[in-house]
Amino acid sequence: MRRRPDSPGAIRRGLAVLVATCLATAGLLGTGTSVAQAHDELLDSIPAAGATLDTAPAQIELELSEDVQPLGTEVVVTADDGTTASDGPVGIDGTTVVQPLTADLPAGFYTVDWRVTSADGHPLSDRFTFTVADGTTDVGEAAAVTPPESSSGGTWIAVGAAAVLLVAVLVTVRSLRRRS
Numbered sequence: 001m002r003r004r005p006d007s008p009g010a011i012r013r014g015l016a017v018l019v020a021t022c023l024a025t026a027g028l029l030g031t032g033t034s035v036a037q038a039h040d041e042l043l044d045s046i047p048a049a050g051a052t053l054d055t056a057p058a059q060i061e062l063e064l065s066e067d068v069q070p071l072g073t074e075v076v077v078t079a080d081d082g083t084t085a086s087d088g089p090v091g092i093d094g095t096t097v098v099q100p101l102t103a104d105l106p107a108g109f110y111t112v113d114w115r116v117t118s119a120d121g122h123p124l125s126d127r128f129t130f131t132v133a134d135g136t137t138d139v140g141e142a143a144a145v146t147p148p149e150s151s152s153g154g155t156w157i158a159v160g161a162a163a164v165l166l167v168a169v170l171v172t173v174r175s176l177r178r179r180s
Contacts, residue, residue: 040065040116040118040120040122041124042062042124042126043063043064043065045060045061045062045128046060046061048130049129049130050128050129051130052132053130053131053132053133054133055134056104056105056107056132056134057101057105058100058103059098059100060075060077060098060099060101060112061097062096062097062098062116063095063096064095064096064097064118064124065095067118067119068092068097068117068119069092069116069117069119069121070092072115072117073090073092073097073115073116073117074090074115075099075115076112076113076114077099077111079106079110080108080111084102085101085102085105085110086099086100088100097116099114105132107132107133108132109129109130109131110129111127111129112127112128113125113127
């Protein structure tokens with residue numbers, strides 16, 4: 001005789017499978033490698049993300065954790081009015097990406113959109129901003145370097161965990177239905 005799917009034993013087994021899957025997922029998330037550790041990541045930028053500068057920088061510098069490939073590497077700097085402040089081609093020297101800026105940038109808010117292709121072929125991109133308080137360019141001055149605003153891999157980890165949990169629920173429901 002077959003057990004009914006709503007019998008206490010079937011429900012307990014289904015819940016046990018679901019709880020075990022949730023605990024395994026939580027354990028993997030707690031000890032797993034983040035996206036930033038698995039691939040290239042931005043270490044520093046000059047100017048720093050969110051920085052307010054007394055004078056406009058002559059260039060944007062990005063320091064990455066791995067060598068950068070020229071293919072697909074791009075840095076676009078725009079003023080708050082939408083004008084482009086990037087000037088000339090981007091330069092790459094190992095892990096450093098340099099984008100020259102137009103001379104005599106006016107005071108204002110600037111957005112840096114960047115995209116690189118890391119040594120392992122994976123694209124990496126992000127955005128950060130800085131503000132220029134005075135529009136005079138000072139070629140010799142560099143902003144203080146602090147960690148830039150960066151997208152983390154936490155979103156992708158959460159999506160992966162949700163997918164694993166959804167599969168566990170579907171397997172549990174299907175298992176309970178087969179027993180009916």
